[in-house]
Amino acid sequence: MARLDRWIAALLVVGGIASLTACGQARRDDIPHDATSGGQTLSEMRAAVSDIPGLSIDVGGGEAPNVKGNTGYDIAVTVSPGYRITDGPALITFLTESAWSVREGYMPNAQISITVKDDAGSGFDAAAAAAEAGWIEPREPVPGSDGFTVANVNVRDGSPARERLGSWPGEVPAVPSSVTAAN
Numbered sequence: 001m002a003r004l005d006r007w008i009a010a011l012l013v014v015g016g017i018a019s020l021t022a023c024g025q026a027r028r029d030d031i032p033h034d035a036t037s038g039g040q041t042l043s044e045m046r047a048a049v050s051d052i053p054g055l056s057i058d059v060g061g062g063e064a065p066n067v068k069g070n071t072g073y074d075i076a077v078t079v080s081p082g083y084r085i086t087d088g089p090a091l092i093t094f095l096t097e098s099a100w101s102v103r104e105g106y107m108p109n110a111q112i113s114i115t116v117k118d119d120a121g122s123g124f125d126a127a128a129a130a131a132e133a134g135w136i137e138p139r140e141p142v143p144g145s146d147g148f149t150v151a152n153v154n155v156r157d158g159s160p161a162r163e164r165l166g167s168w169p170g171e172v173p174a175v176p177s178s179v180t181a182a183n
Contacts, residue, residue, distance in 0.1 A: 028065050032107040032168060039103035039169025048172075049075075049098060052091075054083025054180040061112075062105020070110035072155065073099040077126075079118040083180050088129025091179040096135055096153050096161070103169040112153045120147035127151045135161050 040048075042062060049057045061073030075095050085091055092114060099112045116126040123146075130151035131138040142149070155162050 028069065028106075031065055031069070031071060031109055033062075033105060035103035035107075035169050037103070039101040040098075040172045042102050042104050044172075045098050045102050048175050049095065051175050052180060054080045054182065056080065057095075059099070061099060061108060062102060065106060065109070071106045072108040072110040073102075073112045075099060075112070075114045077114065077116045079116065079122070079124075079180070081119075082183050084122055084183055085116070085118065085124050085129075085179060086181045087176065087179045088124060088126070089133035090176045092126065092130045092135060092151055092153075093133045094173050094176050094179070096130075097165070097170060097173040100155070100165045100168060100170040101172045107168040108155050110154075110156060112155055114151045114153070116149050118147055118149075122147070125149045134164070 042059070046057075046059055049055075049059065056078045058076040059073065060075075061071070063071065065071040077091075077095070079085060095114050096112050099108060114126055114130070116124060118124045125141050125145075126149040127136065127139055128141065128149075130136045130153060135153045136151060153161050155165065
């Protein structure tokens with residue numbers, strides 16, 4: 001009897017996983033992906049953002065939606081020693097618009113997350129820069145986050161950022177000058 005109970009439990013688990021996969025698949029088919037024109041490739045985006053002096057940038061995104069049907073981009077920025085960010089709003093705008101312009105993979109439908117690692121004494125806050133640029137609502141700085149800050153730009157249908165970005169894939173933004181400077 002115990003063996004039969006384990007077998008039934010295993011079937012329920014497999015059935016549950018299959019139904020979750022089926023739900024995820026239905027959502028996946030509803031999300032635009034692999035646009036035939038417009039925008040840029042992920043490789044082109046990576047090359048463009050690597051042209052900004054004093055920053056190393058790692059970009060991940062465009063993957064298939066998760067089980068909830070969400071997809072987005074994670075952009076990790078590290079400020080090199082001897083450099084500082086001089087125009088945070090322009091940098092956040094460029095990175096957000098760059099992620100939106102990638103035509104390969106899946107369109108971001110949840111958020112574009114931008115993390116910035118900088119010298120703890122720099123005072124740079126990615127969320128404050130995103131708020132100043134109009135991408136997110138202003139908020140209080142996270143206590144103890146000196147040197148590591150995050151801006152999560154909501155790109156869900158109907159969000160202000162989504163309205164601002166327009167249709168996907170978006171226009172390829174020009175690489176901004178003077179967003180960083182040597183100390």
